[in-house]
Amino acid sequence: MSEVLLMEGNEAAAEAAILAGCDAYFGYPITPQSEVIEYLADQGRKRGMVVMQVESEVAAINMVYGAAGAGARVMTSSSSPGISLMQEGLSYIACAELPCLLININRGGPGLGTIQPSQGDYFQSVKGGGHGDYHLIVLAPASVQEMADYVYLGFDLADKYRNPVLILADGALGQMMEKVIFPDYDPKQRKISKPWATTGKTANRPPNVITSLHLQSEDMEKINIHLQEKYRQIEKNEVRYELISTDDAEYLLVAYGLSARICQRVIEIARQQGIKVGLLRPISLYPYPYEMVSKLADQVRGILVVEMNAGQMVEDVRLGVNGKIPVDFYGRMGGIIPTPEDTLTSLKKLMNKTQPKKSSEKLIKEKV
Amino acid sequence: MNGTQEPINGMEVVWEKPSTLTETRMHYCPGCGHGVVHKVLMDVIEEMGIQDKTIGVAPVGCSVIAYNYMNIDMQEAAHGRATAVATGVKRVLPDKIVFTYQGDGDLAAIGTAETMHACNRGENFLIVFINNGIYGMTGGQMAPTSIVGMKTSTTPEGREVHTQGHPFKITEIIAMLPGTYYVTRHSVHTPTTVRHFKKAVEKAFKYQQEKKGTCLIEVVSNCPSGWKMTPLQSNKWIEEKMFPFYPPGDLKVDGKLVEKKPIPPAATTEIKESK
DSSP: OOOEEEEEHHHHHHHHHHHTTOOEEEEOOOTTOHHHHHHIIIIIHHTTOEEEEOSOHHHHHHHHHHHHHTTOOEEEEEOHHHHHHTHHHHHHHHHHTOOEEEEEEEBOOSTTOOSSBOOTTHHHHHSOSSSSSOOOEEEOOOSHHHHHHHHHHHHHHHHHHTOEEEEEEEHHHHHOEEEEEOOOOOHHHHOOOOTTSOSOOOTTSOOOEEOOOOOSHHHHHHHHHHHHHHHHHHHHHOOOEEEESOTTOSEEEEOOHHHHHHHHHHHHHHHHTTOOEEEEEESEEESOOHHHHHHHHTTOSEEEEEESSSSSHHHHHHHHHTTSSOEEEEEOOTTOOOOHHHHHHHHHHHHHHHTTHHHHHHHHHHHO | OOOSSOOOTTOOOOOOOOTTBOSOOOOOOTTOSHHHHHHHHHHHHHHHTOGGGEEEEEESSGGGGGGGTBOSEEEEEOTTOHHHHHHHHHHHSTTSEEEEEEEHHIIIIITHHHHHHHHHHTOSSEEEEEEOSEETTTTSEEOTTOOTTOOBTTBTTOOOHHHHOOOOOHHHHHHTSTTEEEEEEEEOSSHHHHHHHHHHHHHHHHHHHTTOOEEEEEEEOOOHHHHTSOHHHHHHHIIIIIHHHSOOEEEEETTEEOOSOOOOSSOOOOOOOOO
């Protein structure tokens, strides 16, 4: 399929799920992502998917657990408060190593918050969310096209690592319409065999058991070590990011998702004014591109992190920078999207702190 | 034939455990009903020849590691989520046989919503509900089904309605849901009741093969450790204290509520306390 279509982000993700051979979807409506279940209830069911609207997000994520354990390619989607309800199940899924895909169309919080777009769930998404030592693979699309693309990628990564994958988008990406092209993807070729799944014990194998319970400390630590080794592999193999105008950059913006789209406009305006600024857009939020952050910190004078929250990813940028250069933050909350102009103002404040370093030194010397 | 040992010369094998039970020694306390229920379930699965298509779901509770004993594919579920997990399994593998094995805390407290909605959707699987009126795994706290006056570690003066509410007759409610096909209450505290329970399990699996809808078998069971009784005392307590509130018998048959007062499937077997 190479046709160019005009679609909403939520619907593009849903269509991609069908094309990616998703066997089952379990979910509960919540704004601003209900179009996912609505689209699947129509198109998904017609094209052979199990699509169920169930009693709660708690039930939905546990149905995902059951279906994934039974070997199906399975997904759910929700928005922030619903994703919070799924954290217990996600912890179990991570420990039992069940491949599945989640989509969080992030809205403003905390609490019931607002239905407007936000990136306030970054910590929850990349640092764990539920109890215990685990990670989701987190992918952050910045366009409707990527809302579709990362569904395919997400299912493949989930199967490859037997790990839950989360697509972290926001209300604007879910709701806005853009062109999208669905790539050629043959699920029959991409789906891998799952000999560990509970499909009924046959005579030639021991029973398959899906569990996250390991009562002996020594056994549990073995599981922990195994998971950590897997996460190190993921960190080695699956770091994804995009660099825009960084070759000659003296200043760097770091932003993901919708914020990265705004930063692209900031770059256009700033470069017209002669400011050499570039953008690092992390695509995988876990694993995080720390190395690229560190590398760019050797090149630029300062970094401005732009997020639709109170400053969450900025902590990971500071880890990558490790004190080498100043890292500032600009963000809006409550569902408000930062404007390119205000972002540029913050960038100029950062420049004032860093750029005149040499000239001010000279000034001091002259005075002396 | 599962025989781990050759019979001694001149002896013949007249009984052995089904191949659907593993060699692992069970961790259940002496006198606990879990072992009997496990065996009956696995007997039926072997006799019906459905080991290769059965998937069990055991959530948190004393039976959380049932997969160590049941020689079938199993999933361990989060507390209260057994019927949600089973829904996920059954919906993607509709031709397999699925059952959940849940305690009273799992089914009637933390998992009430999942239980009710699975039954209301008529999920085509069997729910085995072990009701012993106490939280055995965590050391004998009150369960939603603890009867009034029952002493537990969190109701040291006995369950009292004003503070702790009424014992939850969830099976009666489930029977009223249109998605359920067969709802029945049993026990496994005497040989006769074990045989009746086995018949109920056979029926439930048969109904599942016929895609009739949700079947639920409640087993009014004991917890000698949690109840602080001998096994025999606990069996007597089932009859004297539990049955009046949780009377054995069918609540729903062939998708129809049983109108008459439930009749105990087994006449009580005389229980004598041995010295």
